[in-house]
Amino acid sequence: MMGRAEEARTLGKPLSGYTERSVYVKAERATRQSKTPEAGSSATPLADMMGIITPSALHYERHHAGVPTIDPEQHRLTVHGMVERPLVLTMAEIQRMPSVSRIAFLECGGNSGGEWGALTGPTAQRACGLASCSEWTGVPLRLVLEECGLKPGAAWLIAEGADACRMQRSVPVEAALGEALLAYGQNGEPLRPSQGFPLRLLTPGWEGNLQVKWLRRLLVTDQPYMTRDETSKYSDLMPDGKARIFTLMMEAKSVVTFPSGGQRLPGRGLYELTGLAWSGQGLIERVEVTLDGGRSWQAAVLQEPRLPKAFTRFRLAWQWDGKPAVIASRAVDETGYVQPGKEELIAARGLNSGYHFNGIKLWKVAADGSVANADA
Amino acid sequence: MRTLSVALVFALGLCAQTSRYGVGRVPGAEEIRGLGPTVAPDGTGLPEGSATAVEGRELFAQKCAKCHGEKAEGDVGPALVGGQGTLATPKPRKTVGSFWPHAPVVWDYVHRAMPFNQPGVLSHREVYAVVAYVLFLNGIIGEKDVMDAKSLGKVRMPNRDGFVPDPRPDVKSK
Numbered sequence: 001m002m003g004r005a006e007e008a009r010t011l012g013k014p015l016s017g018y019t020e021r022s023v024y025v026k027a028e029r030a031t032r033q034s035k036t037p038e039a040g041s042s043a044t045p046l047a048d049m050m051g052i053i054t055p056s057a058l059h060y061e062r063h064h065a066g067v068p069t070i071d072p073e074q075h076r077l078t079v080h081g082m083v084e085r086p087l088v089l090t091m092a093e094i095q096r097m098p099s100v101s102r103i104a105f106l107e108c109g110g111n112s113g114g115e116w117g118a119l120t121g122p123t124a125q126r127a128c129g130l131a132s133c134s135e136w137t138g139v140p141l142r143l144v145l146e147e148c149g150l151k152p153g154a155a156w157l158i159a160e161g162a163d164a165c166r167m168q169r170s171v172p173v174e175a176a177l178g179e180a181l182l183a184y185g186q187n188g189e190p191l192r193p194s195q196g197f198p199l200r201l202l203t204p205g206w207e208g209n210l211q212v213k214w215l216r217r218l219l220v221t222d223q224p225y226m227t228r229d230e231t232s233k234y235s236d237l238m239p240d241g242k243a244r245i246f247t248l249m250m251e252a253k254s255v256v257t258f259p260s261g262g263q264r265l266p267g268r269g270l271y272e273l274t275g276l277a278w279s280g281q282g283l284i285e286r287v288e289v290t291l292d293g294g295r296s297w298q299a300a301v302l303q304e305p306r307l308p309k310a311f312t313r314f315r316l317a318w319q320w321d322g323k324p325a326v327i328a329s330r331a332v333d334e335t336g337y338v339q340p341g342k343e344e345l346i347a348a349r350g351l352n353s354g355y356h357f358n359g360i361k362l363w364k365v366a367a368d369g370s371v372a373n374a375d376a
Numbered sequence: 377m378r379t380l381s382v383a384l385v386f387a388l389g390l391c392a393q394t395s396r397y398g399v400g401r402v403p404g405a406e407e408i409r410g411l412g413p414t415v416a417p418d419g420t421g422l423p424e425g426s427a428t429a430v431e432g433r434e435l436f437a438q439k440c441a442k443c444h445g446e447k448a449e450g451d452v453g454p455a456l457v458g459g460q461g462t463l464a465t466p467k468p469r470k471t472v473g474s475f476w477p478h479a480p481v482v483w484d485y486v487h488r489a490m491p492f493n494q495p496g497v498l499s500h501r502e503v504y505a506v507v508a509y510v511l512f513l514n515g516i517i518g519e520k521d522v523m524d525a526k527s528l529g530k531v532r533m534p535n536r537d538g539f540v541p542d543p544r545p546d547v548k549s550k
Contacts, residue, residue: 035452036492065489080408087400088407097397147395158414165489166412219414226417226478228485231539232470238540241464243475245539338549348547352468 029058030125038066038164041108043129046276047257052103052303052311054132056192062108062130063194064229065165068214072190072198075162077144077182081220084149091198094182097139101185102204103310105278107131107250109207109234112357115342120375124260127361127373128253131278133311134195136202137185141176145220153222159201159210160217169210170224172246175203179309182215205280205309206248207356209234239350252279252339253358254287254314254331265369268322273300274315279333284312286332291318293326293362293374294341300329308334320365326374328362342375413500415484419529422480425501426524429517432509435502439491448513453492457513460534473514477539479531483507504528 121127196213
């Protein structure tokens with residue numbers, strides 16, 4: 001018996017119906033203190049993630065009126081407006097239709113909003129964590145619209161959630177006829193309540209707010225309804241005082257997650273630098289990494305499978321010589337679009353746009369191995 | 377983008393009459409109304425009812441001021457007044473008065489989402505009243521102007537023409 005570790009001297013836990021993670025694994029979403037915690041966001045701990053799938057329990061959240069508890073038996077989706085046949089569908093009926101599963105990232109239009117200003121995120125989670133990636137399962141929205149029959153002139157869908165604010169967004173019909181899903185599954189199980197259980201809209205590559213959760217209604221119209229969350233919020237205010245509206249696609253972005261702010265390298269030697277890249281336009285074609293603050297860039301290795309509009313993991317073997325270093329990644333997508341630097345973004349859009357920040361994020365590694373935000 | 381969608385919509389229209397999957401049920405007009413109003417920027421979809429800012433004053437104090445401040449200057453909830461003329465400055469203040477392009481959408485939003493902690497408690501008339509009050513505080517309408525399904529759509533918001541389409545890609549990378 002001598003010399004045996006405790007766990008080898010006592011029986012482990014018996015079988016169970018549902019597995020919790022190890023007590024030693026602590027990664028959590030980051031929230032902020034708020035008097036209205038039902039309207040806010042929680043960020044995915046990107047630096048703790050492996051591969052490209054975000055565990056559903058750590059998928060970022062952004063709600064405007066809390067997470068409703070919805071009985072799927074009672075839930076209905078109503079499609080009406082400029083259609084030949086308005087329809088009310090139960091969840092069972094939606095799940096009878098042909099389904100597809102695909103991996104797609106989801107990113108809040110306000111992700112990295114703090115990066116526009118002086119108080120930039122000290123960690124990958126704080127700087128870029130309103131982005132996650134899941135396998136989603138659902139019915140192509142196109143099939144449901146075919147059941148209804150769009151009338152000529154139908155150009156927009158006004159999507160409405162069943163939450164307390166009845167979240168509402170105008171969705172261009174092109175999205176609906178393309179890749180959009182009425183999603184009910186996430187990572188092999190029904191959607192988590194915070195991701196819209198039992199039904200959400202999914203428009204891969206487009207900003208999160210558009211992908212209305214707890215979806216209860218699609219009103220088909222010939223015009224956008226200029227709803228609160230596409231005018232007052234999620235629009236990009238330019239220096240001339242005009243605001244860009246319907247900037248829906250999330251442009252290519254990447255972040256180094258190791259080494260990243262808040263971490264510490266134990267000493268010089270070989271490390272695997274890694275991070276995540278994604279683009280709302282499709283595939284990540286290339287990710288380049290700098291170890292000298294942007295003077296030189298080298299190609300990182302992209303982990304397969306590389307999927308359009310999904311997280312792509314990149315890696316680079318890095319021999320750290322123990323000297324201070326400034327590191328960052330830069331993504332290039334299949335359209336040739338190159339992730340810009342913060343200065344270039346500001347030159348184009350000024351300092352008041354608030355949303356849709358996809359700039360390069362720099363980390364500085366100090367001689368003692370500590371890693372911090374280089375833009376602070 | 378437009379041409380493509382029109383073509384696709386036309387193609388879909390052809391199979392409109394037939395149901396391929398035999399799912400769903402056609403709702404009646406009453407059932408659709410029961411889902412609640414959805415209001416277009418021009419006011420289409422606004423329900424019956426009318427009120428003035430005078431009637432909204434008391435109601436705002438009771439139902440909104442706790443979070444938005446006595447004068448809607450902002451507290452737990454965002455400011456609903458002021459900011460006109462600031463959008464092109466280094467400190468823009470986006471409010472209903474300075475930023476929101478369409479008055480009927482204020483009605484729609486307040487009706488669907490406010491009061492934040494008790495959505496749905498206000499009658500349609502009461503929503504007209506608090507919306508009239510917020511517009512009045514912003515100097516957009518008079519205190520006695522009657523707001524209803526017709527007049528609200530005619531209110532000209534200061535930032536009516538303040539929104540422009542997405543011109544991206546707009547950033548030059550080095």
